[in-house]
Amino acid sequence: MTAPYPTDHSRDRSEDVAETSVGDLIGNISNDLSQLFRQEVELAKVELKQEAGKAGKAAGMLGVAGFAGYLAVVLLSFAVVFGLSNVMDPGWAALIVAAVWGIAGAVLYANGRKQLKTVDPMPRRTVDTLKEDAQWLKNPTG
Template identity: 35%
Template sequence: MPPVPSIPLADDRTIAAADPSIGNLVKDATTHLSTLVRAEVELAKTEVAREVKKGIKGSVFAILALVILLYSSFFLFFALAELLADIGLWRSAAFGIVFFLMLLMAGFFAFIGYRKFRTVRAPKRTIDSVKETAATLRQRGSDEPRD
């Protein structure tokens, strides 16, 4: 994972001893909030990119299954034409066997694609982190006395 900016931690006693002004406190809070938002956005981008890659892999197998199915339809029609033109079943049976073999392959690739799609999940860590941040900000806002 790429490095994500973090909020610098400081000793509370050092801050209390220095007795910073309101302006400095607001500036620090704004800086920390900006860093927090950037970290949340970076986490969301990382998780979404990972899930998109999984989705692309699953779609490749689904497309492969559809291509094989499309080519299999050619053999179905070719076997039907052979059957109608040549009532003997031997040659057309061979084309039918090829058709069913290709259907099995399409089913196999469709199954693999389905399994890959099933692994795609919502960015849970990002959602949890955003909910936690929102709850913390709401809690801090309600703890402060109102004038």
């Protein structure tokens, strides 16, 4: 059975609340908001780091695709020069080597481009939580 009157503990708490000044309340709100802001910045850092990793991987693939294109040009040149002494017609030898490197470059380029499209520079979770925080600030009771 509960007591009809508040316990001493609840009376102490209500006295503490009653004695809290407006300045203290504003200070508490200010501290809470600054802590919330720091947490949001930290979340944004984590999200941006993840997206930067994805962008780095895609850029690496595009770099390899560029290198493959460069090798296609170099090998095409060498194939033309050295192909003259082969049994095969020099033109066909050069085309085969160039086609192999061209295909490799095209595949790497397509994969890198596709992965680069998945990079999202916007920290979505941070934006969502900031919207929630703004909504809470507008209506803290509901």
